[in-house]
Amino acid sequence: MLVDKVEIYTLSLVFIGDFNPVILQPFWLANKKLIREQEAESAKIEIIHNDIVKFSLDWAEIQISNSRFEIKSSKEPYFEAIKDLAISIFRHLKETPIRQLGINHLKHFNLNEDEILKLERILTPMNNWSSLIRHPKLARIEIVEAPREDEFKGNKRLAIQRSDQLSSGILINLNDHYTVKESESGRDGEIFRILASVWESSKFLSNEITNNFETMYKLS
Amino acid sequence: MTTTELKKSDLSNSESLENISSYLKHTNIQNNFEQKFESSMSNVIQNKDLSNLIEMARLKYAPNVSYFKKTQKWLGHVTEIKSDEFIAELKDLTNPGTIEIGEFEINEISAEDKELLTIGSAFYWSVGYAVEKGQVKKESIIRFQRIYWEQDELDSAFDRARILEENLNWD
Numbered sequence: 013m014l015v016d017k018v019e020i021y022t023l024s025l026v027f028i029g030d031f032n033p034v035i036l037q038p039f040w041l042a043n044k045k046l047i048r049e050q051e052a053e054s055a056k057i058e059i060i061h062n063d064i065v066k067f068s069l070d071w072a073e074i075q076i077s078n079s080r081f082e083i084k085s086s087k088e089p090y091f092e093a094i095k096d097l098a099i100s101i102f103r104h105l106k107e108t109p110i111r112q113l114g115i116n117h118l119k120h121f122n123l124n125e126d127e128i129l130k131l132e133r134i135l136t137p138m139n140n141w142s143s144l145i146r147h148p149k150l151a152r153i154e155i156v157e158a159p160r161e162d163e164f165k166g167n168k169r170l171a172i173q174r175s176d177q178l179s180s181g182i183l184i185n186l187n188d189h190y191t192v193k194e195s196e197s198g199r200d201g202e203i204f205r206i207l208a209s210v211w212e213s214s215k216f217l218s219n220e221i222t223n224n225f226e227t228m229y230k231l232s
Numbered sequence: 233m234t235t236t237e238l239k240k241s242d243l244s245n246s247e248s249l250e251n252i253s254s255y256l257k258h259t260n261i262q263n264n265f266e267q268k269f270e271s272s273m274s275n276v277i278q279n280k281d282l283s284n285l286i287e288m289a290r291l292k293y294a295p296n297v298s299y300f301k302k303t304q305k306w307l308g309h310v311t312e313i314k315s316d317e318f319i320a321e322l323k324d325l326t327n328p329g330t331i332e333i334g335e336f337e338i339n340e341i342s343a344e345d346k347e348l349l350t351i352g353s354a355f356y357w358s359v360g361y362a363v364e365k366g367q368v369k370k371e372s373i374i375r376f377q378r379i380y381w382e383q384d385e386l387d388s389a390f391d392r393a394r395i396l397e398e399n400l401n402w403d
Contacts (some may be wrong), residue, residue: 089358
């Protein structure tokens with residue numbers, strides 16, 4: 013089963029808007045009781061600057077620039093916690109305009125070379141290229157739904173490539189992207205209402221993509 | 233050359249060992265195990281002991297992130313607190329649709345989360361395999377929810393609860 017071969021699952025939430033990075037530091041989070049005091053004390057700070065802040069807790073990495081806020085984790089027990097943390101931060105900073113959200117599901121599958129080649133053949137027939145390129149291999153393929161066809165504005169983008177984390181494997185990256193409506197300012201928590209309403213369906217979509225690969229793999 | 237191609241016969245050839253050493257040293261080895269690597273490599277060369285080399289290779293090729301796999305998750309709501317344990321209703325987040333009841337020892341909660349333990353408080357409970365530098369260990373994690381609610385959101389939640397209670401039909 014392909015689903016049993018997920019080795020690393022990273023969830024990354026990316027928000028696009030106008031941010032003041034320097035506010036968002038570990039002790040500010042602890043002071044607002046959004047993380048434990050001890051977590052703030054042991055946070056690994058990479059940079060704190062007016063234009064960029066980057067630090068990691070034991071269970072999440074946070075990076076903020078003037079236009080982008082990202083929180084991510086490869087520890088699945090904390091996926092809900094990173095969502096809660098992002099929502100709570102911007103409930104405190106409610107005037108922050110946030111116009112876009114990307115929910116990125118990055119799944120690294122532990123596969124041997126034969127399994128990778130089989131998946132590559134399913135995605136694109138390499139024989140079509142063998143007269144021009146010797147031993148062709150798939151570097152990266154992207155499949156998009158743009159604009160998205162549900163009730164939201166944005167797009168869905170699926171990228172498949174060799175894993176950069178595993179010695180042998182592939183990475184399937186779903187970028188589930190949402191944008192506020194043109195009539196909305198992004199200052200009224202619109203993006204977080206979207207996040208709350210699509211959280212389960214986004215995870216479901218990511219699982220369904222894995223199941224779809226499983227089906228294609230079995231049928232080929 | 234990769235470490236997976238190594239054979240015990242390679243150990244008789246000191247030139248091969250130098251190549252291995254050089255290969256591993258110059259391919260993005262993390263600083264914090266440089267020293268350990270050096271001492272292990274000398275052990276490999278002097279004692280022809282493969283076990284250290286295999287351990288070094290495991291560290292070298294382990295993914296550079298700490299992660300969890302095969303995780304099962306539940307969202308719990310505390311329903312009863314006893315002197316040294318609490319009972320909670322658990323909603324399965326991995327395979328949604330089932331509700332279970334669980335009993336937990338208060339000692340399992342981190343010291344700073346204990347102040348969040350009240351009737352109705354929510355927490356995430358997960359079991360899975362934590363992987364760090366190739367080492368795998370089974371872990372159970374309880375983390376109480378830390379969400380900041382604005383007063384108007386709390387007010388509207390209380391209003392909804394009051395309306396639900398008023399409309400409850402006990403017959």
